[in-house]
Amino acid sequence: MQLAKSVLDQYDRDGFVLVPGAFSPAEMDCLKGAMAEDVASSKGPHLITEDDGATLRAVYASHTRHPLFSTLVSSARLLAPAMQLVAQDLYVHQFKINTKRPFGGESWAWHQDYPVWRDADRMPEPRAVNVAVFLDEVTEFNGPVVFLRGSHRLGSEASSRQQANQAGEHIDPHDYALSTGDLSKLAEVHEMTSPKGPAGTVVFFHPEIMHGSAPNISPFPRDLLIVTYNASTNAPRPVGEPRPEYLVGRDVTPLVPNSWTLETIGASIARAES
Numbered sequence: 001m002q003l004a005k006s007v008l009d010q011y012d013r014d015g016f017v018l019v020p021g022a023f024s025p026a027e028m029d030c031l032k033g034a035m036a037e038d039v040a041s042s043k044g045p046h047l048i049t050e051d052d053g054a055t056l057r058a059v060y061a062s063h064t065r066h067p068l069f070s071t072l073v074s075s076a077r078l079l080a081p082a083m084q085l086v087a088q089d090l091y092v093h094q095f096k097i098n099t100k101r102p103f104g105g106e107s108w109a110w111h112q113d114y115p116v117w118r119d120a121d122r123m124p125e126p127r128a129v130n131v132a133v134f135l136d137e138v139t140e141f142n143g144p145v146v147f148l149r150g151s152h153r154l155g156s157e158a159s160s161r162q163q164a165n166q167a168g169e170h171i172d173p174h175d176y177a178l179s180t181g182d183l184s185k186l187a188e189v190h191e192m193t194s195p196k197g198p199a200g201t202v203v204f205f206h207p208e209i210m211h212g213s214a215p216n217i218s219p220f221p222r223d224l225l226i227v228t229y230n231a232s233t234n235a236p237r238p239v240g241e242p243r244p245e246y247l248v249g250r251d252v253t254p255l256v257p258n259s260w261t262l263e264t265i266g267a268s269i270a271r272a273e274s
């Protein structure tokens with residue numbers, strides 16, 4: 001899949017683009033099943049809970065444990081447009097599924113992603129792209145990600161007054177949030193907008209766009225898979241101990257796009273299990 005010039009221009013202008021129908025509902029069902037298998041069969045710090053300490057909020061690095069996800073990250077439907085947008089060879093910096101349960105999946109504070117990777121991981125530049133895959137339909141009711149359109153053009157200066165959380169592991173946007181005053185000023189200039197669509201929709205978004213999301217007050221789940229691709233030449237250069245590999249990918253070998261379909265994946269799963 002290749003993005004048209006007009007879509008690339010739209011990404012430059014807005015900081016995100018929505019690609020409807022990138023995957024089929026059957027493919028999303030399959031990924032939801034794989035997510036459930038991964039969560040049920042693994043324990044560890046890569047499973048992040050809500051404040052109650054029990055409800056799942058996010059699962060990291062499923063692509064290192066489940067063949068459906070390890071092959072998905074090289075799918076031409078995700079990787080080829082990502083390579084166009086960054087104009088570089090790419091590897092997976094981070095993989096996560098943010099899961100908002102019905103009736104209460106919690107919010108994600110307003111933030112930019114790159115300042116976190118710059119400060120916590122020493123990623124040299126924002127030569128990266130986030131790719132969000134809607135595992136569920138995303139509506140105005142189940143906590144869609146909200147962007148400040150065009151705010152990526154401000155660079156990371158808008159976050160420079162934030163204190164980097166020194167935590168060695170998962171850094172929640174709540175620990176790195178923009179102040180309400182700054183956000184109020186930005187929202188006067190940058191329209192708030194939330195891409196929505198059926199399961200299988202994909203949104204590419206810039207690592208410096210301001211974004212956040214509200215709690216899920218609907219009876220419907222909102223599972224959102226986000227792959228962050230980084231340029232292989234832009235790998236973090238940590239001064240001390242790097243953050244764990246489930247948060248910061250260390251294999252910077254450039255990925256090669258594959259033709260990911262349920263059929264080809266079925267074959268690769270059989271190979272992995274034999």
Ligand SMILES: O=C(O)CCC(=O)C(=O)O
Nearest residue numbers: 098108145211212213224
């Ligand atoms: O899942 C969401 O609603 C927001 C996620 C997000 O902002 C992030 O992971 O950086």
